Amino acid sequence: MFLTRLVLINFRNYTHLELELPPGPIVLRGDNAQGKTNLLEAVFFLATTRATFTRAERQVMNWRALQEEPFPYTRLEGRVQRGGRTLQVDITLLPTENGQIHKELRLNGVKKRALDVVGQLNAVLFLPEDIALVTGAPALRRRYLDITLCQIKPAYCRALALYNQVLLQRNALLRQLAERRRGEDQLVYWDHQLAEHGAVLITTRYEAIHQLDQLARQRYRMLSGDDERLCICYAPSFDPENRPAVDYQRPLHLEELWPEQPTPLAVSEVAQAFRQRLERTRREEIARGITVVGPHRDDMHFLVDGVDMTLYGSRGQQRSTALALKLAEMDLMTRATGETPVLLLDDVMSELDARRRRHVMDAMQGVQQFIITTTDWNDFTPQFLARAHRLQVVAGRITPFEAG
Ligand SMILES: Nc1ncnc2c1ncn2[C@@H]1O[C@H](COP(=O)(O)OP(=O)(O)OP(=O)(O)O)[C@@H](O)[C@H]1O
Ligand SMILES: [Mg+2]
Incomplete structure (x- = not known):
């Protein structure tokens, strides 16, 4: 399966993003603090209906929107191609008067419970800090x-x-x-x-x-x-x-x-x-x-x-x-x-030796779509980059990379 379109409104540092995505390898390059991890988090949010790095969902809402807009909201929309069908998953977050966050989930435009939305898009997220799954606490x-x-x-x-x-x-x-x-x-x-x-x-x-x-x-x-x-x-x-x-x-x-x-x-x-x-x-x-x-x-x-x-x-x-x-x-x-899930790899290449990099790249061959982030194009071979869809992110704005 793969994502064909992603829309983010007031999600972390993305105030307004509309992005069309092809299947195959996608490389997102950006300097530190531009929005690489945030984008992967958004895709994973659509898959799991939950925030990845925080229990407080308010934290994924763009903080400026929360402060300045009269009716702030955060919206994530993903269009998914799965087994010949197209699915649309939408998540809206709204602050309520008592300080809570109201979360509304829709599948193909129809309001649903989390249970019915989780797993419509499947994603696997791999982060350098996932080593804590081995070294960290049982929880x-x-x-x-x-x-x-x-x-x-x-x-x-x-x-x-x-x-x-x-x-x-x-x-x-x-x-x-x-x-x-x-x-x-x-x-x-x-x-x-x-x-x-x-x-x-x-x-x-x-x-x-x-x-x-x-x-x-x-x-x-x-x-x-x-x-x-x-x-x-x-x-x-x-x-x-x-x-x-x-x-x-x-x-x-x-x-x-x-x-x-x-x-x-x-x-x-x-x-x-x-x-x-x-x-x-x-x-x-x-x-x-x-x-x-x-x-x-x-x-x-x-x-x-x-x-x-x-x-x-x-x-x-x-x-x-x-x-x-x-x-x-x-x-x-x-x-x-x-079907293969969408694979989200956050800046993992820099942590791996040459052998492991090769294995990860080989393993990716059979995956319908993966998004990998980096700060440096040189993490990848020219052959790989030639096949990949290249994007760059600066301060929450994503543009196609144009070589030269
Ligand atoms: N709720 C929010 N509202 C607005 N901006 C936010 C919010 N949460 C995080 N940010 C900002 O988004 C920016 C990008 O964060 P992100 O983690 O995506 O960076 P990155 O490109 O992955 O950087 P690095 O290479 O350092 O990992 C950061 O400056 C962060 O402070
Ligand atoms: Mg990051």
């Missing part, structure tokens, strides 16, 4: 999984929204129980709800991580050029199959990890295991006033030859792992939707 990896899976599995997206709601309510009740203001019987209802939606998250993550593992393993081998073997393992906050816990602090043998061909987990069985687990942790949860098990505590591990990259990886191994993961994500989406 980053959960957020990453959620964003990726929401794009390809509507049922996951629904379950995630419900799970988060139930979790809030259940935690509120646990706090009241800790203060002895409520009876324990109410917990049973919330346990059921939590387990039911949580089981959908767990089974989907289990299967998706297994696929990512297979795909990333091939990518990693090509990137690193030797036979180091990458494994991506799901580390659920409790094991639905009650296997002994794995200790990632030491190098592991591959047999100790998850089986090569995991049997798919049944949602009902996982829900039951989850409920049993909640019963066992009930005392602790009431004492602490918080839900201590469940997918909101999940993690995943990246092992190279059995060694956990988060704990022991070299910088180069961590970088290759993050890149392999992103390329695997692209493969996963292609597999799930039958």
Whole structure:
């Protein structure tokens, strides 16, 4: 799939942009602080219906418009070519009187819920700081999984929204129980709800991580050029199959990890295991006033030859792992939707050595459209530039590049 047209009004430093886009490689060049990352963020916003770098959606609204216009609004419009069909995704942000942001989503001109718009355009975003997926905290990896899976599995997206709601309510009740203001019987209802939606998250993550593992393993081998073997393992906050816990602090043998061909987990069985687990942790949860098990505590591990990259990886191994993961994500989406997602690469070339650059460029060959940003045309070969659609950005204005 590919974007054919992008319109941005008051999105970050783009006050008014109308851009026609061809399929194939697109290179956007600009000096620092001109709007390269902002443009990729806008495309990713259209795919996920959410801001990438902030939870406060107000921050993506052009600050001058917010201050100076009587009725400020931000608008993103994307026209997408997908499987012979044309789709139109529009997002409008409006500040409300109580200081909130109202978000209106439209698909082909018709008002829709986020659930119905997420994943109409599929995009994979790769940033130099994505190395934090390997080096950083588990919450980053959960957020990453959620964003990726929401794009390809509507049922996951629904379950995630419900799970988060139930979790809030259940935690509120646990706090009241800790203060002895409520009876324990109410917990049973919330346990059921939590387990039911949580089981959908767990089974989907289990299967998706297994696929990512297979795909990333091939990518990693090509990137690193030797036979180091990458494994991506799901580390659920409790094991639905009650296997002994794995200790990632030491190098592991591959047999100790998850089986090569995991049997798919049944949602009902996982829900039951989850409920049993909640019963066992009930005392602790009431004492602490918080839900201590469940997918909101999940993690995943990246092992190279059995060694956990988060704990022991070299910088180069961590970088290759993050890149392999992103390329695997692209493969996963292609597999799930039958079309390549739009790939958004933010200034990644400067971070990569020659071998990895070549591999990324080779991997791009099969992608219908990708947008790559740079500060310097010299990051690319003349052959590549000759094939690419070249754009340049200065202070939120994009113009075609004219050589000479
Ligand atoms: N809400 C906003 N309203 C107006 N301008 C904004 C807003 N948010 C960010 N900006 C500005 O947009 C400019 C461009 O930011 P962007 O991150 O896209 O730069 P860039 O071209 O990627 O630069 P670099 O090469 O340094 O990564 C910055 O100067 C930033 O301060
Ligand atoms: Mg940038």
